[in-house]
Amino acid sequence: MKRPTSFDIAALAGVSQATVSRALSNTYPVSEDVRRRVYEAAAKLNYTVDINARKLRSKKINTIAVLVSEDLDSEDSRINPFFLPLIGSILDYAGDKGVDVLVSLQKQSANWGADYGFARRADGIIFLGYRDFETYKQKVDVLREIGEPWVVFGPVMQGEPDLFVGSDNETGAYEAVAHLIRLGRKRIVFLGEASERHSEFFERFKGYQRAHAEAGLSVNPALAIDCFISREEGAAAIQRLLDQGTGFDGVFAVTDLLAIGAIQTLQKRGLNVPKDVSVMGFDDLWVCTCINPELSTVRQDTTTAARVLVDTLAKLIDGEKVNMTRIPTRLVIRESCGG
Amino acid sequence: MKRPTSFDIAALAGVSQATVSRALSNTYPVSEDVRRRVYEAAAKLNYTVDINARKLRSKKINTIAVLVSEDLDSEDSRINPFFLPLIGSILDYAGDKGVDVLVSLQKQSANWGADYGFARRADGIIFLGYRDFETYKQKVDVLREIGEPWVVFGPVMQGEPDLFVGSDNETGAYEAVAHLIRLGRKRIVFLGEASERHSEFFERFKGYQRAHAEAGLSVNPALAIDCFISREEGAAAIQRLLDQGTGFDGVFAVTDLLAIGAIQTLQKRGLNVPKDVSVMGFDDLWVCTCINPELSTVRQDTTTAARVLVDTLAKLIDGEKVNMTRIPTRLVIRESCGG
């Protein structure tokens, strides 16, 4: 039983093949009577348009690729948990728009050739993942050369002054740290990488600085702990600090994962959170309300982010100009910071 | 600047277009000299094969669709967290095999037409998500009719005696409950749906029963609490039990999410886990080690599951026979069950 083609439908409906195509694609006016006959014939033969022929002929692919970079830090999950609801929302929103989504896990080891292949599987690419600037730059340069639209969530991309989709990291961090200061915390650890290689974290560091400056507090360099984003690194960093005897009464972590690692170490060392140390995270993973004490954090709005990413990419695909979009964050106060 | 075609490469390399195709697809022998010239020309023009033309002409799609059913229970995440590492592993493994993966979130509200469209976007479909049997049956019947291969992770599908890919739920549950009994627990709650509508949970109930039977213990029907899979439902169920005054000293939950909800309620009511009540989950989400006490659980092997799903689907696509596959689970003992 061969799969039916539009010619089979045409024969059954008593119209030309071209008319079948027009009726089924809803692009040209077709008489109501013909339309019904075509749909009935299609239903009877279980016919669906061959998507590959349509894509080839129309030159519209109607598919976006989501390239998620593998997260080698974490123990078992290969994708950083923050990106999971974001991917879910992208699937959701793209689904509503009738756009297919190809998802690919980008291994650190993989050469760019693999991604490059996406250039004709999708109209554009969304990059997700905590990669440093250099990694993105390489990939993005190739895409620029072949004229393939792309967008990254998170970092500010050099050489693309108008293109930014990400949270308002500076304000989010500022509000979080200002809250800790308001609670009376004076020696607040900054847990994360404060370098321009990861601009989203660097912006959070700037918010941390501004909150201190506005409160007339100086930033103690010994409290800025350079580490990446996993729970293990958060735990290890706090352990080091404790071992050194560096005193602190607050922790602002650039990810919830780091904050959770910090809390686990603090508790293991007999310290009370939030009594002895207030802890604040960033992201608002669903895990925040599973742990004890529940984690205060800066919520990133993944639903809005997904919409903005998909819409921005759609504009780029259509050759339109895009605007830099900073998505507002929201401070979520729970048990871990006391007060 | 128009995108180059195989004719452009042919002209540049001084061969026929057919030879370009053969050199680039690695399907027919081509002389080394010609091969090099073709690859050089392709590289120079940034050429990649048009995947849509290839798919149309060759009739090989080389793509699988992962259809994840939306999880309406949980507060924010749209996909049950258990499926996340499984999806990650599918992306990983399929990527290694050179197969594209189309991921789609299936809304409960959506009509089947949406999925049906996948029939020609992908060679086959992997279903993921906790849906009851009736929901799957409907979809699967259509696929059977149009001859599209599919596979579901979890439930035993009626009418497909040879097709099963899932964890060995009965044994996993048996081992978990037997462990609780060995610790001296005698009144163990079964938290989850013990009905054939969800065969994976029903199998876990059978394991719960067998562990009791082997220990010479009778199963108390008042301790089998019918509830679905979210944290909220787990919390509410335990609350009801406590309010009723039904005594218990152990909880076996069919998902970690339920177990976490149970622990939160127990602690809120002033009970100590594991001193007063031992709690055991199922899945081994990464969250298990974030909470306090860390959750004992039955680990489902998502890496193996992903391989088996992709390989089984590949066999079905090739028209081969498949075997029923029960993937072994592993009991992971942590703080929450004491002992």
Place this chain on the structure above:
DNA sequence: CTGAAAGCGCTTACAG
């Protein structure tokens, strides 16, 4: 090992 040619199943000007 290579070339000339047919054709995969659609969409879309071009006419009417």
Place this chain on the structure above:
DNA sequence: CTGAAAGCGCTTACAG
């Protein structure tokens, strides 16, 4: 609103 016809960019018998 509808039909006849061209053609999207490949793969793959068919010959040599």
